[in-house]
Amino acid sequence: PSIPAILPGTRLAPIGAIAVFAPWLKKAGELCDGISAPVLAALYSAENGFRYGPTAPVSPVGARGPGQFMPGTWDQYGKDADGDGKADVLGIADPVMASGNLLCDNYKLIDDWKKRGLVEGDTLDLTLAAYNAGVGAVKRSGGMPSGHPDYENQTKPYVAKIRATEHVFARMLSPFLGLGIGGGAGDVGNRIVDLAFKYLGLPYVWGGGNINGPSGGGFDCSGLTSYAVFAATGITLPRTSETQWHIGTEVPLYAARPGDLLFGNWQAGGPGHVAIYIGGGQMVHAPTTGDVVRVGPVFPDMKARRIF
Structure with a gap:
């Protein structure tokens, strides 16, 4: 039966829906300083509600799996992360690690562009926008993609949703990741x-x-x-x-x-x-x-x- 979402504006139902992703979110969140496990979790909630496997919905433009990879991007970043002999875009480990590597690459690229004065804005916000609209859209706009209806109606709300729920996912993941949120003396x-x-x-x-x-x-x-x-x-x-x-x-x-x-x-x-x-x-x-x-x-x- 349908279960109401436990986070506003997401498709995430019981907490067990993200538990199976937690070990790989932790691993991918350690690839670079700019991208954390809670950010990845919030992104996966926004992308496809942590739905994976053969029945995971395919987007109208053909993006697949919990990370919603287009074929060309998957060809570049999709690797066999869990050693099962295949790079499975519909799985858990392979897409999460691919997303982590893609985000880290774009974070470093956008940070370099900022230092060179080519773009301006928060580096993480722009990196998340690039995951949705493409890194080229960030460079063309000199920062947050804007002007095109897709950017205004999809990309900007997408980034805002991820940043708004990031701290909630940090709490949800804390038992799995050892983030130490709450439970301390005086807290x-x-x-x-x-x-x-x-x-x-x-x-x-x-x-x-x-x-x-x-x-x-x-x-x-x-x-x-x-x-x-x-x-x-x-x-x-x-x-x-x-x-x-x-x-x-x-x-x-x-x-x-x-x-x-x-x-x-x-x-x-x-x-x-x-x-x-x-x-x-x-x-x-x-x-x-x-x-x-x-x-x-x-x-x-x-x-x-x-x-x-």
């Missing part, structure tokens, strides 16, 4: 976020979840916050969003930090929804029936409270 807020991220993709269940974890197969909004806060701090929150609002201290939304609780959907009795702030205007929450624990933008009416 309680990040620990709260990381504990909630363990359950990305788990179904929303009304009344589900408590300090011990999911129940009935999932979480509701306050069940998720109850679990993550207790596991990180030992603080037992009241069970509903309305009663959780009275714990801790309200802080201005602009001053919210990762791990602060966000409250919204205001009603006569108080907030009808609670979430966990992760930074960058994003939160992790269990939204509603038929949805899953996922990342989404902070609601306009939300207020923040710090409870630790």
